Amino acid sequence: MSSLPAPSADVVVSVADLSVRTKDRALLDHVSIDFSAKSLTAVVGPSGCGKTTFIRALNRMTELTPGLRVEGTVSYLGQNIYDRSVNPVVVRRRMGMVFQRPTVFPMSVFENAAFGLRLVRAGEQEIDAAVTEALQRAGLWEEVRSELDRPALSLSGGQQQRLCIARALAVRPRVLLLDEPTSALDPGATQRVEATLQRLKEDIVLVLVTHNVGQAARISDRIAFLHSGRLIEVGPTADILERPREKLTEQFITGRYG
Amino acid sequence: MATASLSAPVAAVDDLTRDRSGHVRRRTLFDRCARWLLPLLFLVAIIPIVDLVYWVAVRALPTFTLAVLTTNPSGASGGLYAPLVGSLSILLVATLVSLLFGFLGGLATAEYLDERSASMVRITANVMAGTPAIVVGLFGYVTFVQYFGWKLSLAAAAVTLGIFMTPYVFRATGLAYTSVPSHIREAAIGSGARPLQYLLRVASPIALPQVLSGIFLAMAIGVGETAPIYLTTTAVELPPVGLLQPASALPLYIWSGFQTGYILPSAIHLAFQAAFLLLVIVVGLNILVRIVAARSRRRLQGLFQ
Numbered sequence: 074m075s076s077l078p079a080p081s082a083d084v085v086v087s088v089a090d091l092s093v094r095t096k097d098r099a100l101l102d103h104v105s106i107d108f109s110a111k112s113l114t115a116v117v118g119p120s121g122c123g124k125t126t127f128i129r130a131l132n133r134m135t136e137l138t139p140g141l142r143v144e145g146t147v148s149y150l151g152q153n154i155y156d157r158s159v160n161p162v163v164v165r166r167r168m169g170m171v172f173q174r175p176t177v178f179p180m181s182v183f184e185n186a187a188f189g190l191r192l193v194r195a196g197e198q199e200i201d202a203a204v205t206e207a208l209q210r211a212g213l214w215e216e217v218r219s220e221l222d223r224p225a226l227s228l229s230g231g232q233q234q235r236l237c238i239a240r241a242l243a244v245r246p247r248v249l250l251l252d253e254p255t256s257a258l259d260p261g262a263t264q265r266v267e268a269t270l271q272r273l274k275e276d277i278v279l280v281l282v283t284h285n286v287g288q289a290a291r292i293s294d295r296i297a298f299l300h301s302g303r304l305i306e307v308g309p310t311a312d313i314l315e316r317p318r319e320k321l322t323e324q325f326i327t328g329r330y331g
Numbered sequence: 332m333a334t335a336s337l338s339a340p341v342a343a344v345d346d347l348t349r350d351r352s353g354h355v356r357r358r359t360l361f362d363r364c365a366r367w368l369l370p371l372l373f374l375v376a377i378i379p380i381v382d383l384v385y386w387v388a389v390r391a392l393p394t395f396t397l398a399v400l401t402t403n404p405s406g407a408s409g410g411l412y413a414p415l416v417g418s419l420s421i422l423l424v425a426t427l428v429s430l431l432f433g434f435l436g437g438l439a440t441a442e443y444l445d446e447r448s449a450s451m452v453r454i455t456a457n458v459m460a461g462t463p464a465i466v467v468g469l470f471g472y473v474t475f476v477q478y479f480g481w482k483l484s485l486a487a488a489a490v491t492l493g494i495f496m497t498p499y500v501f502r503a504t505g506l507a508y509t510s511v512p513s514h515i516r517e518a519a520i521g522s523g524a525r526p527l528q529y530l531l532r533v534a535s536p537i538a539l540p541q542v543l544s545g546i547f548l549a550m551a552i553g554v555g556e557t558a559p560i561y562l563t564t565t566a567v568e569l570p571p572v573g574l575l576q577p578a579s580a581l582p583l584y585i586w587s588g589f590q591t592g593y594i595l596p597s598a599i600h601l602a603f604q605a606a607f608l609l610l611v612i613v614v615g616l617n618i619l620v621r622i623v624a625a626r627s628r629r630r631l632q633g634l635f636q
Contacts, residue, residue, distance in 0.1 A: 172521070
């Protein structure tokens with residue numbers, strides 16, 4: 074078990090004693106971890122270890138699955154997002170999410186990127202500016218700038234995934250949660266998404282779930298290793314890869330299982 | 332070594348044209364027969380339909396002039412203006428009624444109700460769909476004609492027919508909304524969409540074409556349905572003038588034309604012309620279904636991977 078990290082001034086999300094249970098078992102078991110500004114944390118672990126449950130609990134997406142019980146706290150800038158008075162819709166606007174498979178909507182490229190802004194009835198000028206900026210930040214602008222009216226479903230898989238990143242970025246979240254965003258992409262598209270993420274960590278908090286230790290090694294600052302719903306170890310990427318403290322971590326990263 | 336035992340011994344001569352077991356020959360033969368048989372069976376299947384359309388057309392077209400569409404019936408002669416307008420009016424109101432219950436009910440089962448209540452509503456709708464049309468007609472007569480005092484009228488017929496059409500619209504709506512991929516729903520909610528925003532901005536553009544197809548199909552079934560309106564309105568020779576006035580309908584003229592056709596041969600012409608008109612409406616609605624489906628398929632290509 075990891076000890077609670079010392080609170081630091083630039084902590085954006087602080088997870089304390091977070092458990093997610095179904096009726097008969099714990100998917101996530103007393104996890105505590107902090108996420109600071111401008112960081113990319115890779116959450117790794119074997120399949121079924123709870124990594125997807127973990128990031129879904131960070132913006133209350135767990136509520137879409139009936140029968141899950143969440144205990145503990147997730148604080149966003151000091152506010153517990155599980156507080157009764159907190160609106161989950163607002164939480165999800167601050168902490169966007171990108172999924173395994175691209176999830177573009179059957180609309181134009183522009184409308185996909187503008188989706189989150191239309192939800193809050195932003196003005197046209199604001200939308201134009203934010204869409205352009207989001208597409209630039211997602212590294213897609215150069216490829217689509219001349220055909221923003223094109224149906225998003227006609228883009229390639231990798232472009233669709235970067236469009237999903239742009240859609241999440243357009244509402245200017247402070248946190249972006251990514252659930253194995255490259256697992257459905259070919260190596261070239263994966264590389265472009267990784268480059269995008271590396272640029273993004275210069276200004277927001279990224280939490281990246283991945284089953285790919287190589288990807289964690291390439292782009293993360295920090296690795297958190299989950300096993301059977303428990304956070305086994307968390308530390309700077311190089312430390313975890315070269316000097317893991319826990320036996321389980323070592324076995325996982327050297328590919329002995331998982 | 333494990334790998335060595337897996338590879339078959341290589342024969343010096345391996346004739347690819349010979350099929351020692353006969354398996355391949357038998358399958359080839361079966362395949363050939365199937366290729367001939369299936370189109371044949373298809374022809375057998377469409378013969379009744381072609382035959383039906385042909386005979387209706389043969390009996391209706393020689394006497395079918397524009398006057399049939401523009402003049403009111405008069406006894407066993409005249410045109411079909413009143414029943415045509417009546418049928419379309421009844422159908423329009425009935426469609427609105429079926430939308431009210433079917434669309435909202437389908438939406439509720441797909442998006443709002445928990446699984447238990449949803450399946451109860453579904454079972455109810457299935458029972459409704461299985462209720463004989465004449466029973467629905469009887470219900471309409473007792474409820475609307477007698478109890479509500481609407482008499483034999485457009486309103487009574489339309490509401491009764493609407494109830495008959497409801498399960499079709501309900502089923503199409505439920506299917507359309509549940510077939511929106513769950514990852515699309517998650518992405519919308521994950522982007523900060525409220526449930527209603529998800530419904531209006533994401534789910535409906537995907538589901539509505541399918542709902543529309545279902546509505547057109549329900550209309551195609553409803554426009555020719557006789558029993559629900561037979562007991563709730565009556566054949567009159569003038570177009571309907573109000574909701575609480577009787578409205579004639581094409582199926583009623585087929586029925587009455589057939590009944591009096593033995594005595595008055597001209598009445599049977601009217602019956603066939605009404606049948607022909609009904610077929611045209613039904614085929615037209617089915618073509619609309621195809622167009623809507625093809626357009627939405629093109630738009631949503633790649634969404635349902």
